[in-house]
Amino acid sequence: MSHWIIVPVALPALIAAILILARRTTITVQRALSLAACIGLFGVALALFSAATTAPPEAYHLGNWPAPFGIVLMLDRLSALMVLLTSVLALVVVVYAIGADWDRKGRHFHALYQFQLMGICGAFLTADAFNLFVFFEVLLIASYGLMLHGGGRDRVRAGFQYVAFNLIGSTLFLFALATVYSVTGTLNMADLAVKLPTLPEGDMGLIRVAAVMLLMVFAIKGALVPLHFWLPGTYANAPGVVAALFAVMTKIGAYASLRFGTLVFPPDLAATGGLFADVLLPAALVTLAVGAIGVLGASSLPRLAAFAAIASMGTVFVAISGFTPATTAAALYYMLHSTLAGAALFLVADMVVRRLGDGALKAAGPGAFAGLLAALYLAAAIGSAGLPPLSGFIGKLLVLSAWSGAAALVWTVMLVATFLMILGFARAGTRLFWKSDPALPTVPAPASSEPFAYAALIGLIGLMAALTVFGGPVTAWLDATAAGLYDPSAYIDANRLYEEP
Amino acid sequence: MEALIAITIGALTATGVYLVLRQRSFPVILGLSFLSYAVNVFIFATGRVQTDAIPIIGEGRIYTDPLPQALVLTAIVISFGMTAVIVIMAIGGYLKAGHDRVDLDEDGR
Amino acid sequence: MSLALIAALPFLGAILCSLAIRWGRAACAVVAGLVSAAALSGILAHAPGVLDGQTVRTQINWMPALGLNANFMLDGLGLLFAILILGIGVLIILYARFYLSAKDPAGQFYTYLMLFQGAMLGIVLSDNILLLLIFWELTSLSSFLLIGYWKHLPEGRQGARMALAVTGGGGLAMIAGMLILGQIAGSYDLSVILTQKDAIQASPLYLPALILILLGAFTKSAQFPFHFWLPHAMAAPTPVSAYLHSATMVKAGLFVMARMWPVLAGTPEWFWIVATTGLVTMVMAAKIALFKDDLKAVLAFSTVSHLGLITMLLGFGTKAAAIVAVFHIINHATFKAALFMLAGIVDHEAHTRSLRRLGGLRTLMPVTFALTALASLSMAGIPPLNGFLSKEMMLQEAAATVWLTPWAMGLLATAGALLSVAYSFRLLAHGFLGPVRSDYPHAPHDPGPGLWLAPALLVGLVLAIGVAPMLTAAWLVNAAAGAVTGTVVETHIYLWHGLGAAALWMSLAAVGGGLATLGLYPRLRKAWDDTPRPEAKIVFDGAVMALTGLARRITDGLHDGGFARMGVVALAVIVAGSAAAFLTSSHAPGSRTMLTVTPAVAVVWIVIMTAMFAALRFHRDRLFALILTGIVGLLVAVGFAYLSAPDLALTQLTVEVVTVLLMLIALNFLPKQTPVESSMARRLRDGAVAAITGVGAALLTFALMTRDAAFAPISAFHLAQSKPGAGGTNAVNTIIVDFRGYDTFGEIIVLGIAALVIFALTETILHNRDAVAALKREGRASRAGDRQPMMLAVATRFLLPLTLIVGAYLFLRGHNLPGGGFVAGLVVAIAFLVQFIGSGFAWSQARQRLDHHLVLGAGVLVAWVAGAGAWAFGLPFLTSGYDYVTLWPLETFELATAAIFDLGVFLCVAGAVLLALASLSRLTQAARDARDDLPKGPV
Amino acid sequence: MTLAVEIIVSALLVLGGIFGLIGSYGLIKLRDGMQRLHAPTKASTIGVGTTLIGSAAGKWLVSGTGSTQEILVVLFLFLTAPLSALYLAKTHIFLNLDRRTLPDPQTGTSWATLEDQPEA
Amino acid sequence: MLRKVFPHPYLTVLLIAVWFMLVNRLAVGTAVMAVILGTLIPLVTAVWWPKRPRIKAPLALLSYAALVVWDVIVANFQVARIVLFMPADQIRSAFIRVPVDLQSREAITLLAGTITMTPGTLTADMSSCGKALLIHALHAPDPDAVRDDIKARYESRLKRIFE
Amino acid sequence: MILPLAFDFAIGCFLVALLMNLWRLFSAPTITDRILVVDTMTINVIALVMLYGALIETSLIFEAALLLAMTGFVATVAYAKYLLRGSIIE
Numbered sequence A: 001m002s003h004w005i006i007v008p009v010a011l012p013a014l015i016a017a018i019l020i021l022a023r024r025t026t027i028t029v030q031r032a033l034s035l036a037a038c039i040g041l042f043g044v045a046l047a048l049f050s051a052a053t054t055a056p057p058e059a060y061h062l063g064n065w066p067a068p069f070g071i072v073l074m075l076d077r078l079s080a081l082m083v084l085l086t087s088v089l090a091l092v093v094v095v096y097a098i099g100a101d102w103d104r105k106g107r108h109f110h111a112l113y114q115f116q117l118m119g120i121c122g123a124f125l126t127a128d129a130f131n132l133f134v135f136f137e138v139l140l141i142a143s144y145g146l147m148l149h150g151g152g153r154d155r156v157r158a159g160f161q162y163v164a165f166n167l168i169g170s171t172l173f174l175f176a177l178a179t180v181y182s183v184t185g186t187l188n189m190a191d192l193a194v195k196l197p198t199l200p201e202g203d204m205g206l207i208r209v210a211a212v213m214l215l216m217v218f219a220i221k222g223a224l225v226p227l228h229f230w231l232p233g234t235y236a237n238a239p240g241v242v243a244a245l246f247a248v249m250t251k252i253g254a255y256a257s258l259r260f261g262t263l264v265f266p267p268d269l270a271a272t273g274g275l276f277a278d279v280l281l282p283a284a285l286v287t288l289a290v291g292a293i294g295v296l297g298a299s300s301l302p303r304l305a306a307f308a309a310i311a312s313m314g315t316v317f318v319a320i321s322g323f324t325p326a327t328t329a330a331a332l333y334y335m336l337h338s339t340l341a342g343a344a345l346f347l348v349a350d351m352v353v354r355r356l357g358d359g360a361l362k363a364a365g366p367g368a369f370a371g372l373l374a375a376l377y378l379a380a381a382i383g384s385a386g387l388p389p390l391s392g393f394i395g396k397l398l399v400l401s402a403w404s405g406a407a408a409l410v411w412t413v414m415l416v417a418t419f420l421m422i423l424g425f426a427r428a429g430t431r432l433f434w435k436s437d438p439a440l441p442t443v444p445a446p447a448s449s450e451p452f453a454y455a456a457l458i459g460l461i462g463l464m465a466a467l468t469v470f471g472g473p474v475t476a477w478l479d480a481t482a483a484g485l486y487d488p489s490a491y492i493d494a495n496r497l498y499e500e501p
Numbered sequence B: 001m002e003a004l005i006a007i008t009i010g011a012l013t014a015t016g017v018y019l020v021l022r023q024r025s026f027p028v029i030l031g032l033s034f035l036s037y038a039v040n041v042f043i044f045a046t047g048r049v050q051t052d053a054i055p056i057i058g059e060g061r062i063y064t065d066p067l068p069q070a071l072v073l074t075a076i077v078i079s080f081g082m083t084a085v086i087v088i089m090a091i092g093g094y095l096k097a098g099h100d101r102v103d104l105d106e107d108g109r
Numbered sequence C: 001m002s003l004a005l006i007a008a009l010p011f012l013g014a015i016l017c018s019l020a021i022r023w024g025r026a027a028c029a030v031v032a033g034l035v036s037a038a039a040l041s042g043i044l045a046h047a048p049g050v051l052d053g054q055t056v057r058t059q060i061n062w063m064p065a066l067g068l069n070a071n072f073m074l075d076g077l078g079l080l081f082a083i084l085i086l087g088i089g090v091l092i093i094l095y096a097r098f099y100l101s102a103k104d105p106a107g108q109f110y111t112y113l114m115l116f117q118g119a120m121l122g123i124v125l126s127d128n129i130l131l132l133l134i135f136w137e138l139t140s141l142s143s144f145l146l147i148g149y150w151k152h153l154p155e156g157r158q159g160a161r162m163a164l165a166v167t168g169g170g171g172l173a174m175i176a177g178m179l180i181l182g183q184i185a186g187s188y189d190l191s192v193i194l195t196q197k198d199a200i201q202a203s204p205l206y207l208p209a210l211i212l213i214l215l216g217a218f219t220k221s222a223q224f225p226f227h228f229w230l231p232h233a234m235a236a237p238t239p240v241s242a243y244l245h246s247a248t249m250v251k252a253g254l255f256v257m258a259r260m261w262p263v264l265a266g267t268p269e270w271f272w273i274v275a276t277t278g279l280v281t282m283v284m285a286a287k288i289a290l291f292k293d294d295l296k297a298v299l300a301f302s303t304v305s306h307l308g309l310i311t312m313l314l315g316f317g318t319k320a321a322a323i324v325a326v327f328h329i330i331n332h333a334t335f336k337a338a339l340f341m342l343a344g345i346v347d348h349e350a351h352t353r354s355l356r357r358l359g360g361l362r363t364l365m366p367v368t369f370a371l372t373a374l375a376s377l378s379m380a381g382i383p384p385l386n387g388f389l390s391k392e393m394m395l396q397e398a399a400a401t402v403w404l405t406p407w408a409m410g411l412l413a414t415a416g417a418l419l420s421v422a423y424s425f426r427l428l429a430h431g432f433l434g435p436v437r438s439d440y441p442h443a444p445h446d447p448g449p450g451l452w453l454a455p456a457l458l459v460g461l462v463l464a465i466g467v468a469p470m471l472t473a474a475w476l477v478n479a480a481a482g483a484v485t486g487t488v489v490e491t492h493i494y495l496w497h498g499l500g501a502a503a504l505w506m507s508l509a510a511v512g513g514g515l516a517t518l519g520l521y522p523r524l525r526k527a528w529d530d531t532p533r534p535e536a537k538i539v540f541d542g543a544v545m546a547l548t549g550l551a552r553r554i555t556d557g558l559h560d561g562g563f564a565r566m567g568v569v570a571l572a573v574i575v576a577g578s579a580a581a582f583l584t585s586s587h588a589p590g591s592r593t594m595l596t597v598t599p600a601v602a603v604v605w606i607v608i609m610t611a612m613f614a615a616l617r618f619h620r621d622r623l624f625a626l627i628l629t630g631i632v633g634l635l636v637a638v639g640f641a642y643l644s645a646p647d648l649a650l651t652q653l654t655v656e657v658v659t660v661l662l663m664l665i666a667l668n669f670l671p672k673q674t675p676v677e678s679s680m681a682r683r684l685r686d687g688a689v690a691a692i693t694g695v696g697a698a699l700l701t702f703a704l705m706t707r708d709a710a711f712a713p714i715s716a717f718h719l720a721q722s723k724p725g726a727g728g729t730n731a732v733n734t735i736i737v738d739f740r741g742y743d744t745f746g747e748i749i750v751l752g753i754a755a756l757v758i759f760a761l762t763e764t765i766l767h768n769r770d771a772v773a774a775l776k777r778e779g780r781a782s783r784a785g786d787r788q789p790m791m792l793a794v795a796t797r798f799l800l801p802l803t804l805i806v807g808a809y810l811f812l813r814g815h816n817l818p819g820g821g822f823v824a825g826l827v828v829a830i831a832f833l834v835q836f837i838g839s840g841f842a843w844s845q846a847r848q849r850l851d852h853h854l855v856l857g858a859g860v861l862v863a864w865v866a867g868a869g870a871w872a873f874g875l876p877f878l879t880s881g882y883d884y885v886t887l888w889p890l891e892t893f894e895l896a897t898a899a900i901f902d903l904g905v906f907l908c909v910a911g912a913v914l915l916a917l918a919s920l921s922r923l924t925q926a927a928r929d930a931r932d933d934l935p936k937g938p939v
Numbered sequence D: 001m002t003l004a005v006e007i008i009v010s011a012l013l014v015l016g017g018i019f020g021l022i023g024s025y026g027l028i029k030l031r032d033g034m035q036r037l038h039a040p041t042k043a044s045t046i047g048v049g050t051t052l053i054g055s056a057a058g059k060w061l062v063s064g065t066g067s068t069q070e071i072l073v074v075l076f077l078f079l080t081a082p083l084s085a086l087y088l089a090k091t092h093i094f095l096n097l098d099r100r101t102l103p104d105p106q107t108g109t110s111w112a113t114l115e116d117q118p119e120a
Numbered sequence E: 001m002l003r004k005v006f007p008h009p010y011l012t013v014l015l016i017a018v019w020f021m022l023v024n025r026l027a028v029g030t031a032v033m034a035v036i037l038g039t040l041i042p043l044v045t046a047v048w049w050p051k052r053p054r055i056k057a058p059l060a061l062l063s064y065a066a067l068v069v070w071d072v073i074v075a076n077f078q079v080a081r082i083v084l085f086m087p088a089d090q091i092r093s094a095f096i097r098v099p100v101d102l103q104s105r106e107a108i109t110l111l112a113g114t115i116t117m118t119p120g121t122l123t124a125d126m127s128s129c130g131k132a133l134l135i136h137a138l139h140a141p142d143p144d145a146v147r148d149d150i151k152a153r154y155e156s157r158l159k160r161i162f163e
Numbered sequence F: 001m002i003l004p005l006a007f008d009f010a011i012g013c014f015l016v017a018l019l020m021n022l023w024r025l026f027s028a029p030t031i032t033d034r035i036l037v038v039d040t041m042t043i044n045v046i047a048l049v050m051l052y053g054a055l056i057e058t059s060l061i062f063e064a065a066l067l068l069a070m071t072g073f074v075a076t077v078a079y080a081k082y083l084l085r086g087s088i089i090e
């Protein structure tokens, strides 16, 4: 049995605990610990990724209790991929946070950061529905702390809405989970997958209610319209570096929808049938539209980035709602891409905000921007809008081509949305980086050239480029992953339900 | 009994929802508390209720389902942590903004 | 050289240029020029084979699953365009070296230019339409950068945005079209698609695909009604205009039409759409060109017009017309690139491009004049220049084409030619002829050869092709046209077709008419100026402004920062979704027997319901509302106790009281009353939403409670294994610390994080000047005396040990009986909180030997170690063990590792609660503190 | 179990119930805020005390196992009742009472609740 | 030495007693645990009880407790009578000042608590110097008698125990 | 024989007391009274819980009663201190 599966949860938890105990040490020590943890997490994620690639899904029976009685972690290609994505982003963002001195601006940045990673990895790895709730809460509460990090004019009040709305979401999650348990008597996702096909007809109505409620929970996390209202205020007011890390948090909603939509409530399940698809597709299209319109109508760069994040979730959910191997593979590719692109955009926005004091889309004084930042904006915008040569374009092609068939509406919305986003990004970029207002005082040169921060940002762009260049192997890998999701027998078998571990 | 519990959960939910929709932070927090009562009782109740069936082995002949209880314990603790955080946020927001409205204005949204 | 490498070269050049700038502008130009030349020579090396009818291919599998592969091919059409792109590219690079001023960032320029060149080259070399799309969008992007190169010019920014919007938007349509095409053909490889004419034209999706692809082509090639962006792109530096708008970008649309000609052309749809668009564009743009004063604007609209001409020819769908189209592509590229560069020279020298401010340059700039004259005459279609040849052929084809009536096409084509003559002559006459003026903004004279060499070379080609077309161009036309039509082409180009040719007469009419038009110019101009027309820029800007404004209104309207809106929408969606899901399925009511209601239950129920409604009714009185909430919480705990859940009751009670303390601390800083500010309508709305949600929750509860689970619940295992497996009789506790200990691990971390967040936010507040000022204002309220009444202070001395022993009791028995680390942690925390209340924060803190952080961190660590300890035995995280120990004189007792985990829970909970409340209390200290310094002491 | 013991236990329960009732009734009946403070702090506490001792005895009678836990609860209530009462009295004095109705402490200082706070 | 291990010997005894009452089981294990906790908890909490009182007459304390319990039981009936049968307008409530001669904070607290628990009277406040208690009597036609009764019956005994 | 009746009587008394508390909660003239009512309510609830425990012959809900007593006290003091001093911990 490989204990490595728990390490993405255990390692950040341990480091966070040590960071709490070591809170009076110098920032250098804390940075070293946090960075080492991120590197370690990346290494472990890589190992898990390769294990998941070469071997069938593997279960980790916590407490050595047999499934479904104890909690089980599952390493399959999908969870390995999401953990790897998290670890990569975590590494990049922590480098940026250190490079931009963000971690000095408040207390406990690194401890909260590690807890955040613990929560995210835990959510991706768990195969227990209630445990998913617990790790949702871990990642959420850590995100509250990070979101408030360093204070800010409207940060706390925006944070209040974020917390309050998510508490409603958590309540809903609990309602759904209790309903699931009450009807089926189990919480293990594989066990549910086994049991639900034989559910008596008289219980179907209730399980459908649970399915819809779960989907709504994931939709809240994934910022699906009309459950997305929390996102603009939160992301636009969060520290840029935190918003960048949040790029992977919305993906948890997408991940969970995919997991539940293929494992627990697959399209061929009598009780729920096409429920997930029927709900997701229209909502996703509207989400994409709302996001794209927001990109065009945004008044500041952080807000623009927030709406770009909504649009990207729209695209992801459009792909997910297809519930075919092809659309799922496209969804996964786009998830990878949009995480990197979203993070890059938020980091650029952060650079701008820290340079100018705010990110309003208007001309700055002379000397505000070096060419490099404008170039990085361009790259991030290209990525977010889905233009070549970065991975967004490939992702969109994948989604469009996977959605062929009765797809006129999907295609139209996606292409028109892309058009609006191109307009929005071009407008924002030309206003901010090309225009300069000589009437304003010259913006003094930054105190530090922040090489680490720039390196992190360039790293993100490089990753998007790599995702493009290595699109062949990546899509092949994702195709196999998607195929596995629609044939979950290996996943279920790995749980060894009702057997002694 | 079941009907009474169902009505209670409904009322707790409705009270919570109504308060959550108010415009000031304090009632919203109270509303969230009510929602958490509601869902805690809901989890508990959907494990079916029994009197005199405490799930302590050896204490009786019948035991009520212990799992929902364990889930409620987790839920109570988590919602307590969340409440604590949102309370300090309400204070911070009020001290910085000078009012305790939950809606964000032009600049903040 | 591999085609992939050739296609990659310009991108490599872009990188090199961005690096080479540190060695100077010249270095950049040299690098760019050398790279372009290398690519050109690579292409030319393949030329012999291609001219022999072969197609050179390079295939690299990129994303086979998607059908996107890095497949390149070089056929006649590709060869023609590659030569244009790279050949003219080299000339532009040379020209730009001398054109750009010292303060222009040359490194960026050449980088962008090479990017653009690479994108263009990629389009024409692609053997895969998805790959082509990538390069297609890249041209939009790189042209955006080039057009906006002079960032300080508003026209530059607007022009760039407009070009990007129109061509990028068209590109998106083309994506859809190409995807449809690929799906009809079953492949995205051109080599496959081009063999599927019948399948494609028979498909019901042919027309949508055609329209979408043409949208891409028309926007790129500035065809009516998308022509308006091109003149505004003239804000770019002249080398950019010369490159993009003569030989490359705008020709990309033509390229795609030519490329797809074998499978798309030949249908009535194709003819009507393409030929008509081309015709209209040709005539209309030529007319506009006549009335523009800016040299570059004249050239821009002339370009649009000539692109229309070529489009029209492609639209005819005949082999002959396709040949002419190909030929005119070459000719137009040569004279138009030259003219743009020459216009740039004039601008560079005279500091104006306005025909109204120019005139008489003939003597001042003889070289420029001579070159311009030749190029313009070619543009006008005057023999023996190359423009004449293709125009004649075009007129011939037009005359032979039936469009509405047999003669309409010929007539309109002649009109277009006429206008072309007119604006070409006007350009010469108003720019170079006439008297020398004394009011040029800058004294013009011929520049050095660096600037005129490139146009001179092109004019040389204009002349050479005109005089000896068969020698200089026919081979290329044959190859290209052969590729377009998919047949072997042997064209014969002559200057003289004989008197019987209709084209000759049409041509003569055009020249005569053109001269006459020029003669009437002042009158025509007045009529033109007096006619109100929609200005494309204003319309476009208005549209974009309106769109942006609408987007802003929608966005800000939807996301107005209102919290209740979020809530109402979310709840409505949740309830409606759940109801819909339920009602569209089958449901059988449950049949469990229900518990009876005793009087005690009824009374408690009445109290709880009354308290709840009172909380709603009196929620504005915040303290009372809090008290009522507390009552509800208390009675919920009692309900738990009644319904066989003592652990829940204990937890609920302790959590409840800590929450009350927390809320009281908060209320101290918050307003004590909630004002009435919701309208009745809003209250009704909220009430309705609340009521519906409540009814939904109640119905769901009732449905669930009155039925049994469909399958045996997993908790049967927990009950059965609680004692033998987990070593505890309290099944709830064994689930918490063992069966589902991992949940608990997460849960205590939630609590720990909450405390950290509270601590961090308190620090932030205490470091915020405004917040501290506000705190002090709150702190000045009138208060009773007696901060720590003696009675309580004394009693707490006594209560602390008493409560601690209760905590120890609850902790130690938890595994077997109600209690456990969580409740014990809370009880201990409450014990210390009572100390804080009774004896004061500072007094208690001074005696607190353990930092709360330490307790909290240690708790997480202990729980972690308890979990990871199992690894030492090769068991999974959180595997526990227990054993019975007999130690005389004690009874046999049990030692379980789960207790270590529970100790972690205990420490974490106690530490977190104390850290949270101590942090909050520091706000109170700050409020009381007259001085600015922050309270010290371990927290 | 003898009838006599059962009667005693029952009497304790009945008495406890009555005292509990009186405490809550006093809350309604008594007119003055200070008076109302007396009822629950005494009657209810005594009521609950009597009841618990009665029920402990009852349990002992029924199952034969003694229980000391009820006594602990009672002790705790007795220990804390004066503190609750003091705090409520102080609150009442501070918020609702006319201070002139109070006697003078005659110690040169004021009653603690009414003491002026320097930092206020 | 012993003082260091048992900073509050009475507390230790009390805690041991409480532990037995909590566990409600007579066994060696209970005793061991009781002793451990009875020793540890006073040690840990010693700093929170800095100036511990000296009980001069422990036995007197026990008899005082018995007296109070008796008074509580007996006098409760008086309150019951007042609440149940006396018309509201006939109840003669009064604030009474009781000067305190006790020095020990613990003793004063005990006195105040006794006053509250014995029916009819209630400690409402204390002078800021701690030299006087403000007593509220539910029905006290003769306030001075109440004051004298308190001083004689309780304060004098407490004085003997603590001072 | 009479013991069950006595139990029922005691329970009935405390239930009626609880209803009286409820009545008083809303008719209370001052906030002090309300806190007092809640305090009384807690005491009555403790009695009910312990009586119920004796009735079903379990000692497992004794801790609930003990914690009720403890939390009721802390809450009452905290409410009062809040009204007196604003800040409960200072």
Ligand code: NA
Binding pocket: E114, E115, E116, E117, E118, E119, E120, E121, E122
């Ligand atoms: Na008394």
Ligand code: NA
Binding pocket: D080, D081, D084, F039, F072, F073, F076
């Ligand atoms: Na009390």
